Amino acid sequence: MGFFSRRRPDGANAGPVNGHQNGPAFDTVAYPMATRPSFGQWLKVTWIDIVTMICMGAIGLGVYEAHPAPTRSFPVTFSDGEVVYPEFAYPLRKEIIPIWLAAFLAAVIPIVIILLMQIRVRSFWDVNNAVIGLLYSLITAAVFQVFLKWLIGGLRPHFLDVCKPDISLASNAPGVKGVGYNAAGFNGIYYTKEICTGDSNEINDSLESFPSGHSTAAFAGFIYLSIYLNAKLKVFANYHPAMWKLIAVYAPVLGATLIAGALTIDEFHNWYDVVAGGIIGSVMAFSAYRMCYASIWDWRWNHVPLHRGQPCLYTYDGVELMDAMWTRRAGWGAGAGAVSGFGGTGRAANERGGVGTFPRKPVGGGTARRGDDMV
Template sequence: MPLFSNNKNTQAGERGDHFRLGVWLRLHGVDLITMALMGALGLGIYEAPPAPSRSFPVYFQDGEVVYPQFAYPLRKEIIPIYAAALIAFLVPFFFFTIFQVRRRSLNDWLTTTMGLLKSLITAAVFQVFLKWLIGGLRPHFYAVCQPNVQANVAPFGTGFASLMYDRSVCTGDKDQIDDSLESFPSGHSTAAWAGLFYLALYINAQLKVMSAHNSAYWKMILMFSPLLGATLISGALTIDEFHNWYDVLAGAIIGTCTALVAFRQTFAAVFDFRFNHVLLPRSTSLFHRNPFLVAGMQSPFFTYHVATEDLPVTREGGWGWGKEAFNGAPGDATVLMRGRQQGSGARNRPAEVPTNAYGV
């Protein structure tokens, strides 16, 4: 049974068709279960103590502190980790919801949000694994560790000139020491870029900031706003001395990568303005079989015309006029589409372009 009801005169997925939540849940049920398992795995690793036994110097033989960059005082976080995670989800979710004033598609709303969650959860699990197995010293490590090191008194140093110690010399709070040994990579940065970079891609796709039309300047500002937010969240970690610059950079790279993949897994393109607003189809899953696909009545690679629901939020630049698919760089796939349409004698008819169809 398709996600939307069909009849002979109605293209599946057009506005007015009936969205079936039960079918959507069956189609995405495996993903929902996988995300729940990944979230539980990430939380378990996050709560686990650091896996490696890290060695570190404290003083040179003349009593000078070896790494003063790890001797900053422990400060209160400017943005707590829970706040960074909430911002990374709620801000994109707010825009997904606002844009539904124009989109008016429950499938679009749910599937786009699921793409965001895929980015956030994948990035979170990736970074907690690195924290657990690699980690590193936070800038306030010495202040939290409060090492008690005295010459010729146990515990004795190891390594060359006996300069190296492990956490056995620490006299501070155990939980704070555990946390201060897991600096790399930054969880704040990872969450911020996984969520807000996904939002920037979504704004670009829906408002066609980068397209064949010179769009309004406010759209560019709106697209860069989440990137500014992610940068500020990341940068705040170096102000309150909770992370080193390379921890922040690594988190930003992880979050950006998961956002790119999650967005492309959800939509037909990342930067190709003709298709990056179009949801990719999900026709079958472990919990749902499409009878039309099984019977050979549909192709797993659906085609559709530019229906109302297949349009982005913007109407600027001719979107909705039926000419969207003809805009593109010389020599790209647009040439093939022009040739196909000219050959059919349907110059003024909306082109068929790959789209969201299960039928959605």
């Protein structure tokens, strides 16, 4: 039995074991979640995501390398020499956490922790759904934010230091041909980047402040990890967990906040750039997790990986990977032979009312009850 393999609860007709198919060809609609597929079988159900990720990554990289789309006007000084907006005149400093490191940490740390969780979870499809969902979150968030940077952008706090403006270069200055938005606006204090004399790459980068790519990546990866840990540790569930589990769930949130906050220390972003990046990353994290797991907040189902070809009916009869979690407290994760966390197996557990000695009252009649009918 492989490390990521599980036996199906019924024990019969369980499909491929250790990646080898004993019966008909691998069914991409009704494949078993309790056993590990071969690479070819996995590829049959995942190839479209791989192609999509490659395409989105290429699009995102292309937009990231493109020059800022809009012509942005900015003030320099008043007639008496006073800087109009000193918040854009900070010195250019070295980044505390460069963008490549923020993206690396947001991807690698969650993947390592997901793999460590398999010491108890031991499910190939849990690893698959967790990592695929993480990539959903990171890639979609990255592409989302690079389009905003390219089409909207904004001035970084160190813009004027990078620009090194010389207003004598204004396109409508005496003797210079061309019409632009230079020496324009009230009292003629606004200019465009034609007056900048600094490095062109640094100037283009300093015109793309909104939103923060660091914050987007950090929150997309670490908020996703926080949701995953809550599901596997059952922190917000139906029993009183140990305090270390609360710390474990919020440690990734702290990490994301520290990465984002560092950008306001090294003056690479304005506070609203950081907030926008955090919102984008968090939205993508919640969306990606819910695509791959049966719930986010419902503690009865948020640990269950979703099947690509079959719906989750939210009933406890015959549910695969019902025990795909780390915790073993309060009846959760008791073993593959039981519908773990619900006091037994199948309908009998349903009718007894649930986890451990905590009863649930059924709502409505009938022998088959849905999970969302239980209170």
